[in-house]
Amino acid sequence: MALSALRGAVRFLTRLPVGGDAGDWRAVTEAPWTFPAVGVGTGLLLAVPVVALGGRSLPLLAAVGYLGLWIGLSGITHLDGVADLGDAAVVHGDADERVAVLKDSEVGVGAVVALLLATLGTALAVASVADSFxxxxxxxxxxxxxxxxxxxxALACLATARHEGLGAQFTESNGPQDLLPVAxxxxxxxGGVWYLVPAALPAATLACxxxxxxxxxxxRWANGLLDGVNGDVFGAVDVAARLAGLFAGAVLAGGGLP
Incomplete structure (x- = not known):
């Protein structure tokens, strides 16, 4: 069951060709602990171009390499969530009107601004860290x-979906008690970082x-905006959370630490 859930999480969160079936999808919807477990592997992969290029004093190329590998690993699904939420955010109306805009296929100014902030912010944060220890x-x-x-x-365990769909498949299968395996x-x-590379633990803890x-x-903001969550909110949370973690690392690196 655990292996099936992990395989399903890899298929859901990445584009890696791991195979699997419908049983894996059912398993992962009931096992949100697999998300951070997969994050360990994808994080190590994403660090490769930054360490390789940043160590040669090429922080901008390191940032481009990070972005390229990130999109290659995860696709554009999560960025699509950022774009849809950006369009919904600029609507003057109630939650129903915002959801209607979020679901349409047109790309508005809100989406463009949100995507620019997300991608440029991520690139600049990575570039700021790349030359560090x-x-x-x-x-x-x-x-x-x-x-x-x-x-x-955590969103899968604590949030309430607005309607049937991708978000509901996670929120209806989990509750606050399922945060324990995530923790x-x-x-x-x-513990693994502390045992293997203790010098990396402060940065990893702060970024996480x-x-x-x-x-x-x-x-919290998206839930108030839409009166619930959906698949787009899951994707946008992933992008925004990563950006916050990278920004924290950039602040740490700018503090004069080796």
Whole structure:
């Protein structure tokens, strides 16, 4: 069951060709703890171009490499959520009118602005970290990724879906009690970092905590905007939480630490 859920999480959160079936999807909708578990692996992958290029004093190329690999790994589904939520945010009306705009296929100014802020903010945060101590770089990127996925998991456990759909498949299958396995994964990840590379733990902890905080703020705002959550909110939480975690790492790197 656990392996099936993990396989389903990899298929849901990435574009990696892991195979699987409908049983894997059912398993992952009942196992949000798999989100941060997958985040460990994707975070390590995303750190590779930043460490490789940032170590050669090429922070802008490191940021481009990070963005390219991020989109290649996860596709544009989560960014599509950012765009849809951006369009909904600029609507003058009630939640029903905002949801109607969110569901249409047209791309408005709100979507463009939201995507620019998300992608440029992410690139600038990565560039700000890239020239730092390598373990700080790895800790920041892995911590931000794990925190972003944990924020999505928390949304699945605590939120209420507005209507039937992708979001409802997670929120209806989980409750506050399912946060315990998520917390255990975070604790196990922190323990692994402390045991293997203790110098990376402060950056990883700060980035993960900032990502959780950023994801919570975005989820709270979106819930008020739409009177519930949906699949777009899940995607936007992932992007916003990651950005918050990377920004925290950039602040740490700018504080003069090695």
């Amino acid at each position: 390598r373990l700080l770089v790895v800790g920041t990127i892995v911590g931000a990724e794990v925190g972003a996925k944990a924020a999505m998991a 255990l994964v975070l604790g196990a990840t922190a 905590a900032a990502a959780l905080g950023g994801g919570w703020l975005l989820a």
